[in-house]
Amino acid sequence: MKTLEQLDQIRAQISTEMAPRFAEERAEGVTRHIMVCAGTGCTSSKSLDIIAGFQAELEEQAVADRNRVVRTGCFGLCAMGPVVLIYPEGIFYSHVTPGDVPEIVSEHIVNGRLVERLLHREADTGEVTRRLDDMEFYQPQLRIALRNCGKIDPENINEYLAVDGYQALTRILTEKTPAQEIIDTLKSSGLRGRGGAGFPAGQKWQFTANASSEDGVKFVCCNADEGDPGAFMDRSILEGDPHSVIEAMIIAGYTVGSDQGYIYVRAEYPIAVHRLETAIAQAEEYGLLGENILNSGFTFRLALRLGAGAFVCGEETALMTSIEGRRGEPHPRPPFPAVKGLFQRPTLLNNVETYANVTWILNHGAQAYAAIGTEKSKGTKVFALGGKIANTGLVEVPMGTTLRTIVEEIGGGIPNGKRFKAAQTGGPSGGCIPASLIDTPIDYDSLAAIGSMMGSGGLIVMDEDNCMVDIAKFFLEFCVDESCGKCAPCRIGTKRLYDLLDKITRGEGTLEDLDTIEELCNHLKSSALCALGQTAPNPVLSTLKHFREEYVAHVVEKRCPAGVCKNLLRYTVDPEKCKGCTLCTRSCPTGAISGILRAPHTIDNSKCVKCGACMDACRFGAISKG
Amino acid sequence: MPNCKTVVPYRGTQEQEDRLRRFLQDHKGQPGAVMPVLQEIQSIFGYLPEEALIIAAEEMDISLSELYSVGSFYAQFSFNPKGVHQVSVCLGTACYVKGAAEVLEAAEKKLGICNGSITLDGRFSLDATRCIGACGLAPVMMVDSDVYGRLTPDQVGPILDKYM
Numbered sequence: 001m002k003t004l005e006q007l008d009q010i011r012a013q014i015s016t017e018m019a020p021r022f023a024e025e026r027a028e029g030v031t032r033h034i035m036v037c038a039g040t041g042c043t044s045s046k047s048l049d050i051i052a053g054f055q056a057e058l059e060e061q062a063v064a065d066r067n068r069v070v071r072t073g074c075f076g077l078c079a080m081g082p083v084v085l086i087y088p089e090g091i092f093y094s095h096v097t098p099g100d101v102p103e104i105v106s107e108h109i110v111n112g113r114l115v116e117r118l119l120h121r122e123a124d125t126g127e128v129t130r131r132l133d134d135m136e137f138y139q140p141q142l143r144i145a146l147r148n149c150g151k152i153d154p155e156n157i158n159e160y161l162a163v164d165g166y167q168a169l170t171r172i173l174t175e176k177t178p179a180q181e182i183i184d185t186l187k188s189s190g191l192r193g194r195g196g197a198g199f200p201a202g203q204k205w206q207f208t209a210n211a212s213s214e215d216g217v218k219f220v221c222c223n224a225d226e227g228d229p230g231a232f233m234d235r236s237i238l239e240g241d242p243h244s245v246i247e248a249m250i251i252a253g254y255t256v257g258s259d260q261g262y263i264y265v266r267a268e269y270p271i272a273v274h275r276l277e278t279a280i281a282q283a284e285e286y287g288l289l290g291e292n293i294l295n296s297g298f299t300f301r302l303a304l305r306l307g308a309g310a311f312v313c314g315e316e317t318a319l320m321t322s323i324e325g326r327r328g329e330p331h332p333r334p335p336f337p338a339v340k341g342l343f344q345r346p347t348l349l350n351n352v353e354t355y356a357n358v359t360w361i362l363n364h365g366a367q368a369y370a371a372i373g374t375e376k377s378k379g380t381k382v383f384a385l386g387g388k389i390a391n392t393g394l395v396e397v398p399m400g401t402t403l404r405t406i407v408e409e410i411g412g413g414i415p416n417g418k419r420f421k422a423a424q425t426g427g428p429s430g431g432c433i434p435a436s437l438i439d440t441p442i443d444y445d446s447l448a449a450i451g452s453m454m455g456s457g458g459l460i461v462m463d464e465d466n467c468m469v470d471i472a473k474f475f476l477e478f479c480v481d482e483s484c485g486k487c488a489p490c491r492i493g494t495k496r497l498y499d500l501l502d503k504i505t506r507g508e509g510t511l512e513d514l515d516t517i518e519e520l521c522n523h524l525k526s527s528a529l530c531a532l533g534q535t536a537p538n539p540v541l542s543t544l545k546h547f548r549e550e551y552v553a554h555v556v557e558k559r560c561p562a563g564v565c566k567n568l569l570r571y572t573v574d575p576e577k578c579k580g581c582t583l584c585t586r587s588c589p590t591g592a593i594s595g596i597l598r599a600p601h602t603i604d605n606s607k608c609v610k611c612g613a614c615m616d617a618c619r620f621g622a623i624s625k626g
Numbered sequence: 627m628p629n630c631k632t633v634v635p636y637r638g639t640q641e642q643e644d645r646l647r648r649f650l651q652d653h654k655g656q657p658g659a660v661m662p663v664l665q666e667i668q669s670i671f672g673y674l675p676e677e678a679l680i681i682a683a684e685e686m687d688i689s690l691s692e693l694y695s696v697g698s699f700y701a702q703f704s705f706n707p708k709g710v711h712q713v714s715v716c717l718g719t720a721c722y723v724k725g726a727a728e729v730l731e732a733a734e735k736k737l738g739i740c741n742g743s744i745t746l747d748g749r750f751s752l753d754a755t756r757c758i759g760a761c762g763l764a765p766v767m768m769v770d771s772d773v774y775g776r777l778t779p780d781q782v783g784p785i786l787d788k789y790m
Contacts, residue, residue: 267665267702305658305661305662306661306662306665307700307702308661308664308665308700308701308702308703309700309701309702310699310700310701322661323658323661324657324658325657325658325659325660325661325696326660326696327695327696327699328699328700329699343657343658484699587762589720589721589723589724589761589762589764590720590723590724609719609720609723609761611719611720611761611762611764612761613720613761613762616762617762
């Protein structure tokens with residue numbers, strides 16, 4: 001266990017060592033910090049080899065004493081990965097491979113010359129940006145939950161201490177801050193739950209603090225079961241800054257009167273699990289977690305529980321059932337978890353991102369937080385930006401930022417000169433926002449007003465090549481697979497909805513089907529047991545509302561305007577362009593193409609299975625689909 | 627006729643069982659221990675063998691059906707091991723019309739098992755998959771991450787021989 005003085009000593013010493021990361025210019029004799037992203041994205045493109053490569057190469061070129069390699073969490077620019085950032089200059093290299101390492105060391109590190117070819121280029125203008133802070137991607141962003149991601153080594157508690165880590169906890173425990181004061185701070189900060197529903201966090205803490213159980217046992221849980229396809233906000237926070245979540249959970253335990261916490265994290269996130277295990281062990285070793293924390297008399301233990309691949313376990317009641325070691329099925333509320341949650345005891349359950357905001361609020365004050373965002377949605381929100389967008393990655397913006405800013409400025413627009421068609425927020429529970437609403441400020445209430453929802457933060461961008469009926473079907477298929485089967489509306493309703501959508505994409509739908517779909521959606525919304533079923537119709541209803549003409553084209557004209565739905569596709573040969581080379585005939589797996597050498601060919605659509613092999617084979621662009 | 631109900635004989639070693647028993651000792655009586663226990667069994671044996679589940683049920687004093695109920699709920703758990711080599715035959719439309727069914731049948735005959743099953747020695751598991759997007763190569767079979775295209779049924783045996 002460390003004493004308060006020892007913690008302060010570590011803070012002072014390590015923050016001096018970390019100074020180059022925050023310095024403006026390169027001072028002589030300062031140790032360089034070579035930051036390499038070791039988030040899941042960059043790790044899968046060999047960033048661990050890059051880290052090892054730097055270490056070996058620095059030794060090899062005898063400069064290891066003046067240069068440090070630091071493994072970090074996600075910088076956010078996953079599309080540019082693996083990324084390497086060199087301080088104090090702040091030079092940013094993208095798409096680095098292990099093979100580039102010797103050149104970076106000999107050129108940049110030893111000779112002070114930039115490796116021009118690896119510098120980052122803006123997606124839209126192609127201009128070279130040398131420094132991270134100057135990049136268009138970061139300009140409109142404000143990083144609070146992600147404040148330490150990319151700045152510190154997530155597997156080193158000392159670096160977290162050096163950026164004011166465990167400062168809030170130490171202060172609370174030494175000053176014996178009244179629990180109500182902490183709750184009031186959270187309330188006036190306006191922080192709302194970042195898992196999707198947006199319930200005011202302060203109120204949740206208040207309810208749990210007020211609740212009592214016969215044996216006095218209460219629990220604090222963290223929902224890290226991030227299951228939405230296309231969402232990786234929580235993963236990145238856990239990978240880049242696990243201590244910020246742990247510190248907030250300890251403070252939550254102190255505030256609501258609990259001595260046991262659980263983090264329920266997906267088993268599919270091995271790096272996050274490893275970093276959490278490391279962080280918990282380090283915090284215990286320093287006496288910041290476990291028995292009698294910092295000699296204050298307060299005890300709080302923290303355990304991990306791994307999810308086992310069930311989307312429904314992200315729902316709060318199902319999550320707790322799963323921690324109890326049972327089938328992860330939800331149950332009706334009330335009673336709410338704050339009153340009767342895990343093992344029938346009062347339980348505080350917050351999402352990873354919510355916790356990551358808590359310590360910032362306690363360190364900077366409720367006023368500072370409430371100054372950010374819109375009237376009813378305070379602070380910032382992290383989004384996982386994906387789909388048809390140049391800068392795929394992780395972004396954090398103040399609430400109220402418009403979708404346009406996120407897509408065009410931060411995201412760098414749509415690649416290949418295509419047109420923005422829609423954005424899907426909230427995954428299978430959310431809805432599609434059409435291009436006409438691109439200037440909508442993003443916060444909880446404005447998204448709900450246009451039939452979508454904040455959700456946990458997945459933001460998938462779609463262009464003109466995406467079929468909205470197909471997208472709705474995709475999310476429905478996901479919900480059918482993931483429905484736990486406990487309640488009939490969800491078990492049967494999602495399947496029937498899927499069947500209707502499938503019928504439409506096969507070209508067999510009728511206009512009455514559209515009405516049936518709407519009716520079924522509304523029944524599902526009002527009668528399903530948990531949020532999974534209640535929100536499953538959102539992708540369908542929102543696309544039906546904003547893209548009805550596309551549904552009608554499928555039903556009436558038997559046509560898929562985006563050219564996605566295979567059964568409605570027809571491949572045709574342009575006789576003007578066809579040279580009669582017979583390449584397509586030979587590539588066709590079903591013998592659907594006929595024609596003689598050097599004369600235009602034709603496709604028999606009754607035999608065609610729409611695999612597209614002919615289109616790939618044709619060298620003259622003579623085959624088109626539509 | 628291929629055997630459609632293969633249950634791979636239990637091959638758990640004493641060492642594996644001891645590892646499991648030690649884990650159970652540490653977790654016995656802990657609230658909510660079922661999931662970590664199942665995860666440990668899967669990590670020790672690669673799947674959830676009935677023999678291991680029986681050990682766990684007895685040690686933890688809960689019913690086998692309860693363990694089965696939890697195990698069958700989550701996608702992560704499997705009651706059958708995967709083969710050392712995983713064979714999959716594409717049954718997408720393009721492959722199907724080019725004779726994927728005959729390719730699958732040839733694989734079933736060669737391995738002596740049904741689609742969805744595993745050989746008794748645990749070397750091969752066989753699955754039919756949805757379109758893998760290699761229609762130009764139809765019909766297609768994959769062994770682990772190797773792709774074999776434009777197959778005729780008589781080519782299947784020699785290909786699988788390479789992995790025997």
